[in-house]
Amino acid sequence: MGNKLISLLNTTGFVHLTPGMIVMWIIGLVLIYLAIKKQYEPLLLLPIGFGILLVNLPLSGLMDENVGLLWKFYHYGIHWEIIPPLIFLGIGAFTDFGPLMANPRLIFLGAGAQAGVYITFFVSHAMGYDIMEAATIGMIGGADGPTTIFIASKLAPQLMGACAVAAYSYMAMVPIIQPPIMRLLTTKSERAMHMAKPRPVSKREKLLFPIISTFVIILLIPASAPLISMLMLGNLFRESGVVERLKGAAQNELMNIVTIFLGLPIGATMHADIFLQPKVLFIFILGLIAFILSTATGILLAKLMNLVSKEKINPLLGAAGVSAVPMAARVVHKVGTEADKKNYLLMYAMGPNVAGVIGTVIAAGMFITLLGG
Amino acid sequence: MASEITAPLPGKIVRMDIEVGSSVEEDMEILAIEAMKMENIIYAPCDGTIEKLLKKVGDEVEEGDVIATVA
Numbered sequence: 001m002g003n004k005l006i007s008l009l010n011t012t013g014f015v016h017l018t019p020g021m022i023v024m025w026i027i028g029l030v031l032i033y034l035a036i037k038k039q040y041e042p043l044l045l046l047p048i049g050f051g052i053l054l055v056n057l058p059l060s061g062l063m064d065e066n067v068g069l070l071w072k073f074y075h076y077g078i079h080w081e082i083i084p085p086l087i088f089l090g091i092g093a094f095t096d097f098g099p100l101m102a103n104p105r106l107i108f109l110g111a112g113a114q115a116g117v118y119i120t121f122f123v124s125h126a127m128g129y130d131i132m133e134a135a136t137i138g139m140i141g142g143a144d145g146p147t148t149i150f151i152a153s154k155l156a157p158q159l160m161g162a163c164a165v166a167a168y169s170y171m172a173m174v175p176i177i178q179p180p181i182m183r184l185l186t187t188k189s190e191r192a193m194h195m196a197k198p199r200p201v202s203k204r205e206k207l208l209f210p211i212i213s214t215f216v217i218i219l220l221i222p223a224s225a226p227l228i229s230m231l232m233l234g235n236l237f238r239e240s241g242v243v244e245r246l247k248g249a250a251q252n253e254l255m256n257i258v259t260i261f262l263g264l265p266i267g268a269t270m271h272a273d274i275f276l277q278p279k280v281l282f283i284f285i286l287g288l289i290a291f292i293l294s295t296a297t298g299i300l301l302a303k304l305m306n307l308v309s310k311e312k313i314n315p316l317l318g319a320a321g322v323s324a325v326p327m328a329a330r331v332v333h334k335v336g337t338e339a340d341k342k343n344y345l346l347m348y349a350m351g352p353n354v355a356g357v358i359g360t361v362i363a364a365g366m367f368i369t370l371l372g373g
Numbered sequence: 374m375a376s377e378i379t380a381p382l383p384g385k386i387v388r389m390d391i392e393v394g395s396s397v398e399e400d401m402e403i404l405a406i407e408a409m410k411m412e413n414i415i416y417a418p419c420d421g422t423i424e425k426l427l428k429k430v431g432d433e434v435e436e437g438d439v440i441a442t443v444a
Contacts, residue, residue, distance in 0.1 A: 350409070
């Protein structure tokens with residue numbers, strides 16, 4: 001009788017609980033709280049938080065290889081590299097590259113902000129992460145969730161959960177993290193600087209942009225093809241003006257559906273045994289450093305451009321080079337209006353901001369090419 | 374001499390605190406344009422009275438579009 005009771009008890013999860021799992025519940029609940037109460041990237045942090053809870057319930061089998069439900073989402077969605085490119089299709093469909101075309105030299109700011117990615121890559125590697133892991137951690141500095149997940153799935157799947165959560169958390173905190181750095185590196189008169197009216201961009205230019213970009217970028221960095229091809233296809237849907245339904249589906253329905261299948265399995269990669277290691281937790285510090293460096297290098301590059309170029313730009317625009325669209329551009333605008341309330345930088349900041357998306361994908365493509373993922 | 378109030382950025386007019394005949398002072402909040410899900414306050418360029426109103430709440434504007442004239 002006693003034996004039967006014990007074996008019955010063993011079929012429940014209770015006896016298999018570990019303290020680590022309970023710590024993970026708290027982390028999951030904190031993410032759910034931040035998503036609901038603070039609205040920090042709720043579309044992602046809510047399913048991620050719930051995924052963390054699920055995978056830390058013993059014996060659920062949800063992440064068991066070949067059979068678990070979340071394992072299937074993970075394997076066919078993320079490991080097979082389907083979901084991040086589909087998210088890029090949606091991003092392409094709602095992104096207007098016009099502000100970038102109106103002022104093409106702003107693309108340098110989108111590239112400059114990637115310096116944080118590379119610096120953090122070297123720092124992480126020097127600290128003992130292997131080269132694949134270091135590249136994935138550096139990618140957090142690009143402030144691009146799908147790209148971070150994409151590169152993690154290729155180079156360091158064991159770090160995916162932490163890197164994705166770090167990337168999305170810091171993106172949500174853009175309005176908190178960036179302004180102090182921006183104020184530190186610029187003077188009030190620099191922040192108050194108005195931008196010259198941009199040139200108008202023709203419909204033909206907007207149509208040619210996704211096609212030409214696809215050719216140039218994929219020929220240069222073939223490994224970026226999955227993300228760039230979908231980004232530019234989405235943008236072609238948008239600018240062609242003849243497939244409103246496809247554009248709508250890409251940026252609304254499809255985007256929403258794949259977001260569900262993205263967040264849940266990402267959370268499910270964060271099992272206590274994998275996540276609660278100093279090596280993984282340190283990613284959050286390195287990711288923050290990457291993010292700060294990207295903001296700073298973007299601003300400093302803008303100031304450098306002002307030294308050599310006649311046509312001055314507001315150095316705040318450099319901070320929009322991180323690819324958190326459109327949060328970083330909004331932050332630039334807000335900090336600009338603090339210095340002069342009639343300074344409307346929003347649309348100018350969208351230029352480096354959308355350039356940052358392309359820049360981050362290119363950085364990821366280069367890592368994958370060089371490290372042979 | 375009439376001066377124009379133009380849209381400093383493209384977006385949708387979501388609030389309008391003026392009508393024809395309203396008197397405005399320089400730097401007074403007169404309307405709001407929503408762009409990238411962000412509300413941007415537009416301020417009066419000078420003192421005067423609103424002479425013409427060419428746009429209304431809900432209208433989409435392009436950068437440089439004249440919204441109203443002040444005289």
